[in-house]
Amino acid sequence: MKKAVHFGAGNIGRGFIGLLLSKAGYHVNFVDVAAPLVEDINALGKYNVQIFGKENKILVENVSAINSNENLDALLDAIVDADIITTAIGPNILKFIAPNIAKGLTKRVATNKTPLNIIACENMVGGSTVLKNFVYENLADDVKPEIEKLIGFPDAAVDRIVPAQKNDEKLLVKVEEFAEWDVDSNGVVGEIPEIKGMTLVDNLNAYIERKLFTVNTGHASIAYLAYQRGIKDISAAMKDEEIVQAARDVWAETSALLIDKYKFSPAVHRRYVQTAENRFANPYLSDEVTRVARGPKRKLSPKDRLVSPASQLIERGLNPEALAKVIAAAFKFDFTEDAEAVEIQNYIKEKGIDAAINFYTGLSSDAKLFQMIKANL
Secondary structure, three states, rough: EEEEEEEOOOOOHHHHHHHHHHOOOOEEEEEEEEHHHHHHHHOOEEEEEEEEEOOOOEEEEEEEEEEEEHHHHHHHHHHOOOOEEEOOHHHHHHHHHHHHHHHHHHHHHHHHOOOOEEEEOOOOOOOOHHHHHHHHHOHHHHHHHHHHEEEEEOOOOEEEEOOOOOOOOOOEEOOOOEEEEEEEHHOOOOOOOOOOOOOEEOOOOHHHHHHHHHHHHHHHHHEEEEHHOOOOOOHHHHHOOOHHHHHHHHEEEEEHHHHHHHHHHHHHHHHHHHHHHHHHHHHHHEEHHHHHHOOOHHOOOOOOOOOHHHHHHHHHHOOOOHHHHHHHHHHHHOOOOOHHHHHHHHHHHHHOOOHHHHHHOOOOOOOOOHHHHHHOO
């Protein structure tokens, strides 16, 4: 049986990537630091995934788990023997798993000359490339040429909503029916993995930005605007006509960018946007507004879901009024239980909003988007 190592045994790892790997005939070895979770996976050796609104459950078998804090040798051996490595741990955690991956790859290439692909399935642009850079920082120079030859880090775009949940059944994960996993065929080394549900594409950036500027931009927009109105969850926000219209205005702007830049079919893209809106309105998939809005530093960064499409629209001579309104709302996100939100609010208090906009978005004070954001504060 083929072997997969998957970093992250949480709901997304089990309910999305782990599920697809198992159904493709892999034994999935989850890697995590949550001891109770690791113990449950090893004790049961299987778990169920259930689509929201459906009775039937999907049984996921041939799974095990490694606690990377307690059993490093087992992790390194698993990397040596793996046929594929994937992650679903969150963008900020990639740098923490890189040293162990580097150790495992160093051990692997000394004895196993089979090509291996490592795919970071994260909610970010270029996740595998980011992980590769972290891994290479932890490699000795003499081993890098061999790893460059044998190990691929193809970037990926992933999309499946897995809300926070508590289930009585151990390891059960409830997910939405929609799922998308696109992988850059140009980054694959050796044999292309055959996994149902994973699509190999030649122009991954188009799919990354389509998802990022539609699903993620829309989700964040709804969350930041809902927070300002005291709405607690996304499903409730989708019943607010003003928020829905604001989200549609944002989608109109990002659609104009994506269709112009990547020549997507307008009709096909409209259906994609409508699917996103329907997903957010689905009460089964509703999530807390503060959870969707969390991490505003990353969401406000120059290459992410808000500032990037707005900046690209301005470069095309268009005015992203709806996006500017959302970016301003993100700067007002003052949820005290979110460390990044607290940091931004403290920065604003200490240095002023102009300095904060410049620091977190990278925009200079004379930039058009800078002024548009200021006008909405």
